[in-house]
Amino acid sequence: DTEVTQTPKHLVMGMTNKKSLKCEQHMGHRAMYWYKQKAKKPPELMFVYSYEKLSINESVPSRFSPECPNSSLLNLHLHALQPEDSALYLCASSQVPGLREYEQYFGPGTRLTVT
């Protein structure tokens, strides 16, 4: 099983809402990633978890709050978002942190619209 799953597929939320994105993998990978991708742009790294610990935060605003409850699950909690936060949010995983020559597997993404 080389699958990374993400839920929900689509999410529409108001600027005062609180919502969460969920990502799951059962490949035993110990590195998990959140990316943000705007239309016609490449993915931008947001957070990296290594062995369930936050190792990289790319200066992401605090209205995005990641959480890694266990080695298979990664959440992204959203609060007080802005319309410019509307994007495709991608989760990815890799066998070990640091990538090296290991594959990075991406999920299908959550399409987020902030109204």
Next chain:
Amino acid sequence: KNQVEQSPQSLIILEGKNCTLQCNYTVSPFSNLRWYKQDTGRGPVSLTIMTFSENTKSNGRYTATLDADTKQSSLHITASQLSDSASYICVVSAGYNTDKLIFGTGTRLQVFP
């Protein structure tokens, strides 16, 4: 500044034809180069990963080349199919043990019947 540039930005070809996508990078230190295929609204899917010692790598109808001296890579697609319509992203890893990848802006390929 670490950068990955791709050309062309977009490409239209007829089904069954071959095409070649280009990637130039200025990334140091270089560790490996990846090509991803991304369908619209979906996550990227890895096609190949090449280290500096590899010149060519194939994955079915996809063949990637790497010239570490000139810092250029290409992705050749043979006998294109309608399902090849997607964005192709060149990604370079700056360093052997880093989770940060340098993404190119991609080439949007459209294959028409």
